[in-house]
Amino acid sequence: MTILFDGIAYGMLLFVLACGLSVTLGLMNFINLAHGAFAMAGGYITVVLVNRLGVPFLLGLPLAFLFGAALGAVLERTLYVHVYAKSHLDQVLFTIGLVFMAVAGVDYVMGSSQQFINIPTMLQGQFDVFGVRIGRYRLMIIVICGLLTVALQFILASTRFGSRLRAAVDDQRVARGLGINVGAVFGLTFAFGSGLAALGGALGAEILGLDPNFPLKYLIYFLIVVTVGGTSSITGPFVASILLGIGDVMGKYYVPTLSAFVIYSIMIVMLLWRPQGLFARASAR
Amino acid sequence: MSDISRPLAAQVTELLLRRARWSPIEIAFWLVAASTIWLFPARHLILTEICIWALFALSLDLILGYAGIISLGHAAFFGLGAYAAGLIGKYDIIGEPALALVASGLAAAGLGFATSFLVLRGSDLTRLMVTFGISLLLRELANKYSEISGGADGLQGVEIKPLLGQFRFDLYGHTGYAYSLVVLFVLFLLARRVVQSPFGLSLQAIRGNPLRSSAVGIATNWRLVAIYTLSAGYAGVAGALLAQTQAFASLEMFSVERSADVLLILIIGGTGYLYGGIVGALIFRFLQDYLSTLTARYWQFWIGLILIAIVLVGRDRIAGWTMPLRKLADALGRWRPGRPSATGGKP
C-alpha cells in the first residue's frame, strides 16, 4: 500500500512537471524538448535559496515557481517565438540546443554532483495510518499537487482566460478570428507552464534526484505523459501521470531490473495503438 | 520519335544523368581523403573518429534527408552494431573483422527492419518518441543483461584479430583508419547509387508529398521500410567500426546524447546531398577539439548555442550561403574539354 501511495505521489509530481509541456504541444503544436530544463532550473534555484540563503523551504517553492515563470516568459518572447512557425525538425533541434546549453551551464555553475535541498524536519520521516507507512514529504507533494490540479481545472473550465486558452488549443485560426490574442495567451501559458515545471523540479529534487542531466533523464517521462494523456484536457495527462507514476514505482519494487524496460515497451505499444493518446478526442491533431 | 523531339530527348537525358555525375570536387575530395592515410599518420586516431561519425551521420541522412523521418534514437542501431562486433570479437565467433563488420551491420539492419513498421505510423512527435523509446529500451536491455554486455562498465576483453589476416589493429590507429576510410568510401558509393536511382527519387517524392506519391502508384510504406532498414544497417556498421577500432563497447553508444549528436552533425553539414554527414563530422570534431581547449568540459554549451543559431538563422538561408560553392561545383561538372556540349552550348 505504501508503494501505491508512493506511486501516486510520484505520478502527481510528474503531472505538475509535465502539464506545461502538454499545453504547449496542444496549443502551438510545438515540441519543447527543453521543458525539463525549466524544471531543473526550479530545482537548482531552490537549492540556492534554501541551502545557501537560508530561505524557508515552503517559501522557496513559490519563489521557484516565479523564477521558472519569469525564465519561461523571457525565453518565450525572445527566442521561442521565432521558432513557432518552423518545422518540427527545427523545433527539435532548437530545444535540444537549449538543453545542451542548460546542462552545460548548470554543470559549470553548480557542479555535476547531485544536489539535495535541505528539507525542514517536519517534512521528514514517516508516520503510520492504518498500518500503511506514509512519508510526510510525499504526503505534502500529494496535497500541493492535488490543490494545483484542482486550481488548474478551475482556471481552465471556469475563467475567461481558461476558455480563451481552450478555444486557442481547439482551433488557433478561429480563435484569432474571434479576437482572442493568441500570442498573449500563449506567452502567459508558456510562462505558467514553465513555472509549474520549476515548482515540480523544486518539489522533485528530493524524490527524483537533481543533477545537470535531469532534463534528458526525465524527458521520456514527460513525453510519455503528454502523448499518452493527449493534449486536449487536463484530465488526460493527469490520469496518464498517475498511471505512469504507479507503474514505475511498482515496477521498480517488484521487477527492479526490468522496470524501465516494461515502461518503454508499454509506451511504444501505446503509441502505436493510439497515436493520438488514450484520452485525446477523435479530432485531435 | 519526331525530328523535333530528338534533341529534346538528348537534353532531358543529359539533365537527368548530370544529377549522378561525379563532379571534380568530389573526386578531389576522395583523393585527398585517401592521401591522408600516408600524409597525416599522427592524426589517424582522430580521423578514424571522424570517419565513424561521418558514416553514422550518413546513415541518418538516408532517412532524414531523403525520406524525411525524424529520429531521436538512431543510436539504437549504432549501439547494436557495436555490441555485436564486440561480442563477435570477444567470443571469436567470426575471426575475420571485415566479415564480423558485415554481420554486425546485418544484425542492426534486422533490428531496423523489425522496428521500421513502428515508424511508419503517427506524427513527427510519435516517431520521435518511438525512436527515442527504442534506443532507451536497448540500453536497458544491455544494462540488464550485464553478464553478456558488461553492463555499466562496458564490454571488456574484446580482441580483434588482424584485418584480412594480415593487418594488426595497432595502437596508433593506422590500420583502423585505413579500414574505416575504406568502409566509409564503399558504403558511400552504395548510398550514392541508391539515392540516384528511381528508388531514391521515389524517396524524395515521399518526403515531399506522401499523398501524391501514393497517387502515382508508389507503395510508400514498403519504400520507407527499405530505406530505414538500410539506414539501420549503415549505423550498425559505424558502431561496429567503433567497437573494432577501440576494442570496446559501452552503454553510452545507445545514449540519447549520441543520437542528438549525430543529428546535430548532420544538420551542421546539411541534409539531402550525402556529403552532409562527412562535412558535419569534420566540422563537429574540429569544433569539439577547439572548444575543448577553450572550456574543458563545457564545450557542449557552445554546441548548443551553435545549434540554436543554426535554427534561428534558418537552415535554408545557410544552405543559400553555400550556393556559390555548389554552383561552382555544378559548372565544373558540366565542363568537358574538347567536346561540344550536348545542349548546344547553353548551360
Add this chain to the structure above:
Amino acid sequence: MPVVLETRSLDKHFGGIVAANQVSLQIQKGARHALIGPNGAGKTTVVNLLTGVLKPTAGQILLDGRDITRLQPHERVRLGIARTFQINQLFGDLTPIETLGLAISERLGLGTDWWRIVGSKSAVTEEIVELIERFRLGDVMSTRTAILPYGKQRLLEIALAIACKPRVLLLDEPAAGVPEDERHEILATVAALPQDVTVLLIEHDMDIIFSFADRISVLVNGALFVEGEPDAVARDPRVKAVYLGEAFDA
C-alpha cells in the same frame, strides 16, 4: 458501352457529418462524365473514396466489375485509376522532368530499382519528352516545381496523372485558379485526351462542362440528385434551384 467504374451505395460519415450518402454512380467506358454540384456537396469526397484516400463507411467500388473497395491508393493506380487534385499536389523540390520520370518509372515497374541511375532508360526518357511536348513544359522542364508559375504547375499536375497512363482519369477542377488566358491550354489538353480513356470531371465552369461532357451527375449534400445528358440536366429546374440556393422538393 460497358461500365468501367461503378460505386454501389457508397456512404462516408465523419462523426455526425454525412459527406457521401448512398452514392451509386456508373461510369461507362470512354465516357466524358461530369460531376457537378454546389460547394461542399461532396464531389472531392467521392473522388477521394474512388481513389482510396478515404475509406467508405459503407458501400462498394468496382473497377471493371472487380471489387476494389479494400485496395490501397497505390494499388488502384496500378489498376489504372489516376487523379488530379483540386489544389496542386506536386513535389516541390523536384523538376518537371524528375516528376514525370518518377511516375513513368513507377508505371514501368522500375520504381524499386535501386541500382540503375535515373535517366539511363531511354523508354522512360522518350515518354518524358512526349509529355513535355504535349503539355508545353519545355521552357520550365528543369526548374524546381515550387517556383513554377501556377498555370505551369496546373499543367504539370495533369501531365503527372497522364504519365500513369490511366484507363480512368479523375480530374478534380482542372481549371481551378488558372487565369482566364491560360485556361484554354488546360481545356485543350483535357479535350485532346485519347478516346479510350474514361474521364470523370469535377468542374464548376459550365462552359467547360457543356463543351466536354457527354453525361452529367449532380451531387447535392453528398447524395446524387440528378443524372443525365447535358441538355436534360441544364434544363432541369431542380438543378437551377439547387445552384441558386432555393428550396427544392426532393
